[in-house]
Amino acid sequence: xxxxxxxxxxxxxxxxxxxxxxxxxxxxxxxxxxxxxxxxxxxxxxxxxxxxxxxxxxxxxxxxxxxxxxxxxxxxxxxxxxxxxxxxxxxxxxxxxxxxxxxxxxxxxxxxxxxxxxx
Numbered sequence: 001x002x003x004x005x006x007x008x009x010x011x012x013x014x015x016x017x018x019x020x021x022x023x024x025x026x027x028x029x030x031x032x033x034x035x036x037x038x039x040x041x042x043x044x045x046x047x048x049x050x051x052x053x054x055x056x057x058x059x060x061x062x063x064x065x066x067x068x069x070x071x072x073x074x075x076x077x078x079x080x081x082x083x084x085x086x087x088x089x090x091x092x093x094x095x096x097x098x099x100x101x102x103x104x105x106x107x108x109x110x111x112x113x114x115x116x117x118x119x
Contacts, residue, residue: 004043005098007089008062009075011050026089031112033095039110042099049074 007030030046037044047055049071056062061083065076069087077085079098084090090098092106099105 003079003098003100004045004081005090005095006045006047006055006059006078007075008047008056008059008078009049009089010071012048028112029092029109030089032109033092033106035110035113036106036108037095037099040105042101042105044095044099 009027009030012027034044034046045055049056056066059078059081061078061081062076065073065083065086073087075085075089076083076087077090077094084098085094095101096103096105
């Protein structure tokens with residue numbers, strides 16, 4: 001593994017984005033990526049502003065980003081605490097590169113996590 005990857009996302013009622021009228025495909029993809037990596041014993045964190053405010057508060061880079069751009073500019077992705085991707089979720093290729101994984105590590109994704117507001 002080359003670094004610690006964390007995604008900081010807007011406040012939402014659930015991790016999959018299915019709680020609204022229309023599912024957000026990027027939230028579904030990220031939930032699947034998270035579940036797949038977790039099943040392989042690979043750490044990646046996803047912090048939701050409403051459920052993990054402490055994680056936001058503990059990262060000075062993320063706090064500065066929020067103060068400058070506001071919550072609407074989320075998500076941001078950090079690699080080893082430094083912002084690496086702004087205003088969007090990282091691609092699968094970016095995640096693979098950041099974590100030093102084999103190119104095929106995310107070829108087959110597990111289904112998204114539970115539809116409950118947990119993580």
